[in-house]
Amino acid sequence: xxxxxxxxxxxxxxxxxxxxxxxxxxxxxxxxxxxxxxxxxxxxxxxxxxxxxxxxxxxxxxxxxxxxxxxxxxxxxxxxxxxxxxxxxxxxxxxxxxxxxxxxxxxxxxxxxxxxxxxxxxxxxxxxxxxxxxxxxxxxxxxxxxxxxxxxxxxxxxxxxxxxxxxxxxxxxxxxxxxxxxxxxxxxxxxxxxxxxxxxxxxxxxxxxxxxxxxxxxxxxxxxxxxxxxxxxx
Amino acid sequence: xxxxxxxxxxxxxxxxxxxxxxxxxxxxxxxxxxxxxxxxxxxxxxxxxxxxxxxxxxxxxxxxxxxxxxxxxxxxxxxxxxxxxxxxxxxxxxxxxxxxxxxxxxxxxxxxxxxxxxxxxxxxxxxxxxxxxxxxxxxxxxxxxxxxxxxxxxxxxxxxxxxxxxxxxxxxxxxxxxxxxxxxxxxxxxxxxxxxxxxxxxxxxxxxxxxxxxxxxxxxxxxxxxxxxxxxxxxxxxxxxxxxxxxxxxxxxxxxxxxxxxxxxxxxxxxxxxxxxxxxxxxxxxxxxxxxxxxxxxxxxxxxxxxxxxxxxxxxxxxxxxxxxxxxxxxx
Numbered sequence: 183x184x185x186x187x188x189x190x191x192x193x194x195x196x197x198x199x200x201x202x203x204x205x206x207x208x209x210x211x212x213x214x215x216x217x218x219x220x221x222x223x224x225x226x227x228x229x230x231x232x233x234x235x236x237x238x239x240x241x242x243x244x245x246x247x248x249x250x251x252x253x254x255x256x257x258x259x260x261x262x263x264x265x266x267x268x269x270x271x272x273x274x275x276x277x278x279x280x281x282x283x284x285x286x287x288x289x290x291x292x293x294x295x296x297x298x299x300x301x302x303x304x305x306x307x308x309x310x311x312x313x314x315x316x317x318x319x320x321x322x323x324x325x326x327x328x329x330x331x332x333x334x335x336x337x338x339x340x341x342x343x344x345x346x347x348x349x350x351x352x353x354x355x356x357x358x359x360x361x362x363x364x365x366x367x368x369x370x371x372x373x374x375x376x377x378x379x380x381x382x383x384x385x386x387x388x389x390x391x392x393x394x395x396x397x398x399x400x401x402x403x404x405x406x407x408x409x410x411x412x413x414x415x416x
Numbered sequence: 417x418x419x420x421x422x423x424x425x426x427x428x429x430x431x432x433x434x435x436x437x438x439x440x441x442x443x444x445x446x447x448x449x450x451x452x453x454x455x456x457x458x459x460x461x462x463x464x465x466x467x468x469x470x471x472x473x474x475x476x477x478x479x480x481x482x483x484x485x486x487x488x489x490x491x492x493x494x495x496x497x498x499x500x501x502x503x504x505x506x507x508x509x510x511x512x513x514x515x516x517x518x519x520x521x522x523x524x525x526x527x528x529x530x531x532x533x534x535x536x537x538x539x540x541x542x543x544x545x546x547x548x549x550x551x552x553x554x555x556x557x558x559x560x561x562x563x564x565x566x567x568x569x570x571x572x573x574x575x576x577x578x579x580x581x582x583x584x585x586x587x588x589x590x591x592x593x594x595x596x597x598x599x600x601x602x603x604x605x606x607x608x609x610x611x612x613x614x615x616x617x618x619x620x621x622x623x624x625x626x627x628x629x630x631x632x633x634x635x636x637x638x639x640x641x642x643x644x645x646x647x648x649x650x651x652x653x654x655x656x657x658x659x660x661x662x663x664x665x666x667x668x669x670x671x672x673x674x675x676x677x678x679x680x681x682x683x684x685x686x687x688x689x690x691x692x693x694x695x696x697x698x699x700x701x702x703x704x705x706x707x708x709x710x711x712x713x714x715x716x717x718x719x720x721x722x723x724x725x726x727x728x729x730x731x732x733x734x735x736x737x738x739x740x741x742x743x744x745x746x747x748x
Binding site for chain 1: 628
């Protein structure tokens, strides 16, 4: 479903991503692990042509990604839930979620708010609250609901567990697994929390200073005990 | 309901009050005040049309006078040169002319600039339009267009002669009420909320599939069309159309209305237009210092009350219950 070949990304003169190769199958879930500054968020933004300048080849489904602007790529079925959530504070939760429906593909109607609540029951009681009235965990759930309403084929979650209480992280993990099962959706999760990433994905890519230094299953990752010390411990 | 939206029943209540006040005015005031009342109603549309682009989509235009003048000149030209065109069609065509000018301005400038840079471009385009008007014979050059009479509305089975009595004044009140209602729907619905997201977080809106350039262009075209419709109503009311309508200083008017009333509120420019007219009317005899007083007062309000008069009222109302609660706690 997603093929990335020799992807390089730049912010001005700074070379951030170095020759990234990545594959993601339909319905598969992968994690991008790495320290702060490893290039995880830049990779997701590069996929959406959101900020960095890119070189290399990217393909999503039958579509080659070259010059399409961000909103066009989003309408192909690629949805990003960014690290800082960016809930619109002066809109209600229902209206925040509704804004995500602009990304709906022509051939597929978006979910209704009720269907989104079925997938994310925690959002139900929040629908009439304003964005500024939400806790961090609630904001994360709403951001995921907003990213989900257009029925994306690929849901990208940028550090979803960051800053959340452990009990909320557990709930979030269950939620992401429920979303994975619904309609066989592909998911990319960037994380520093290894346990969370392990619970929500099938395999992983490990990034360090903009390069992939390991890719494989979680079993293979566990067999290389030094990977954590070398690339994830601060 | 978004935080900037007014409940439909509140909107209907305010509109009913405005319409009743508008309809009562000719019965209690002289013709000069009635003329001013018509201008205020038109200015309300002028201000809201500006504010929907400014507050909702974050587009600061210093060229809205060119849209107003486009509507006024288009209607003035049609009334004086091709009077056989039905008046309502003239108004619609004038609105379309404003929309077209806004579309061209937006296509030229909106993708390449934003914020102050866009404002400066609109100022330059506005001045270009102003100069062009003064050079064109068929628009009356510097003298403008005179003899813009108030036409007759022909509905086949009956006719309304807008030149008789206060007919055209009532026509302005009703037309402005319709325009304000349409703008309120667009301010409050999903389109309005999408504009709000484009202003508050364009990158996030882009991630959500919103074509932010298109939304900004739509907001500018809407603003241009509504402003031109206000200009179209103004031409037969003043019965003369002059190049001053396109002067850059006219572009500051809707901004002042919005700032004075409160840009965050749909009815902010309405309050601002009323207050501004009251100020201007009451200082009109102070030759030489009238503009200074109006400008000084506006500056004071804007600096002292950044949220405008409605913002001040809102904060006062928000404080009151808190104080009464404190009293109750002290004296249970």
